Amino acid sequence: MGEFDLIERYFKRPTHKAALGVGDDCALLNTTPGMQLAVSSDMLVEGRHFLSTVDPARLGHKALAVNLSDLAAVGAEPLAFTLALSLPRVDEAWLAGFSSGLLRLADAHGCELVGGDTTQGPLNICITAFGEVPPGDALLRQNAQVGDDIYISGTVGDARLALEVFRGTHALSGEAFEQARLRMEQPTPRVALGSALRAVANAAIDVSDGLLGDLGHILKRSGVGAQIDTTWLQAAGSFGEARLPAGITPVLAELPWNKRLEFALSGGDDYELCFTAPVNQRELVHAAAWETHTPVTRIGRITQELGLVVLDPQGQPIAKRFASFDHFA
Incomplete structure (x- = not known):
């Protein structure tokens, strides 16, 4: 041929x-x-x-x-x-x-x-x-504002979990592995949610290299900082009456705490949206999520102080650095 x-x-x-x-x-x-x-x-x-x-x-x-x-x-x-x-x-x-x-x-x-x-x-x-x-409606990395809520769509960390199984550093049952592998090999682009957020959110980025690393691009372009709360990583969450998985899946929630942090915050290959929106837009954010059948999780806020601070569930800063993927690092 x-x-x-x-x-x-x-x-x-x-x-x-x-x-x-x-x-x-x-x-x-x-x-x-x-x-x-x-x-x-x-x-x-x-x-x-x-x-x-x-x-x-x-x-x-x-x-x-x-x-x-x-x-x-x-x-x-x-x-x-x-x-x-x-x-x-x-x-x-x-x-x-x-x-x-x-x-x-x-x-x-x-x-x-x-x-x-x-x-x-x-x-x-x-x-x-x-x-x-439409002109003027694009969600740009440079538009995050101090006081904005920070959200992620869907769930993060499963693609990294599947990769570690392939590497032989972690073991999963057949069904759990297939769920994680599907997230790595066949991600869901959040096109409908992105369109629905145009008049609601200020800034957005897709999570390809790792949640905190990609969020860092928003912070740098917008000249702001962020504070991330990790209470959403304590257990698998759900969104709305349909009980859509939000934040992390039950498979990831079963991992030790340090692995949950690493996989969810710096794992990459999730292709979810990380976005910021004003506090007074919370109802509209949830309406956009509900209308597009896409769960969202509020994970932190934009701060005036530069830098990214990750807090443990007790509200104390976590000293560990969460490095995202870099092709040439």
Whole structure:
């Protein structure tokens, strides 16, 4: 199978938002008048971002999910994406699984594949996603205000837990491991919540490298500090009448306290939203969460004093440093 046959069979699709999609030298997008274009690029490299044993359908899902999570962090609605794919060889079973996972998530968010590139080489996936947001409505890292509440969506720490099982440093039962592994390999981009928070939150970021490390980007850009309360890590929480898991899952809540802290605060690969919002917006934050079926947990507040202070459940500062992932550290 040649390069163009590969594209034709697994990735060429009819378009609706784009004027011209896969198969030409450029994609042509019909953007909505009066909207701003949001663009995000992410690369996934085998051995660095994913294991060789990952199910190709889950990998296809994750490859797009990490970009959709970036769009969600600014409150953008997905439009389209391009795919650059380096393959060691043409493996039709792998391509069928990968493309099905990728395009299933794309269809769920109305995000069209409109072009890209393929080549032979080490397995490497690069996606550029495009979204749109009304001018002035984008959630930016620089807009956190002193006194804001700090929230996270969903749960954090399970992806790191699954990674430690793969590394052999921790053991889990089959069902518990599958739950954690699913969070690592097939994260849920919080696109609906990001859009719902546009008129509610001040600042946001997606949690890819670790909660505290990513929150630190907000603090630096906004010129503020933060105080994080860890009482939400004492036991698995729930949100709303549907009892959606919030904060941490029961699997993580069973870990020793020091592991809970490490995995939840610096684990990474969660692709949840960390955001800040004024105290007087608490009801609207919960309304946005409820309407989008996305649990949120209030974990701290923005302070005028620079720096990030983590408090134990008794309100005392924790001296330990929680380092997040850095590709070149």
